[in-house]
Amino acid sequence: MFFICGMSQGKKMLDYTKTVICAMCGGYGRYQVFMTYSYFSVFFIPIIKWNRRYYVQMSCCNTVYELNPEKGKKLSRRESVEIEEQDLTLVQSGRRNQEWNKRQCSHCGYETTEDFDYCPKCGQKL
Numbered sequence: 001m002f003f004i005c006g007m008s009q010g011k012k013m014l015d016y017t018k019t020v021i022c023a024m025c026g027g028y029g030r031y032q033v034f035m036t037y038s039y040f041s042v043f044f045i046p047i048i049k050w051n052r053r054y055y056v057q058m059s060c061c062n063t064v065y066e067l068n069p070e071k072g073k074k075l076s077r078r079e080s081v082e083i084e085e086q087d088l089t090l091v092q093s094g095r096r097n098q099e100w101n102k103r104q105c106s107h108c109g110y111e112t113t114e115d116f117d118y119c120p121k122c123g124q125k126l
Helices: 069-076
Strands: 005-013 019-021 028-042 045-058 064-067 088-092
Touching: 028 069, 045 069, 064 069
Parallel strands: none
Antiparallel strands: 005 028, 019 028, 028 045, 045 064, 064 088
């Protein structure tokens, strides 16, 4: 008899809409709330979920915040919740668009939107 089982990670978008002015980029954006979790499955059917974490991603610049777990649980149960700034903890700052963060090497003129310390073309410090 064979058992097909395994552990994996999942992501689920939660239904929440609120338009705000972003504290990072100053643009208008929406809160996009999602939950990440780990799960154990047997025959591709999830049996146990754990390590649930709730995040908010800004639609304007892709900044990611971790959401207060209590509010996240209420959202996952489809309860009415109002997310305030004090419920968010910054995880990763985002970029409004690629042009916004363009950098140019002063030595060779190479332009990049990546966050390099050294120029990938000539090797000089950016």
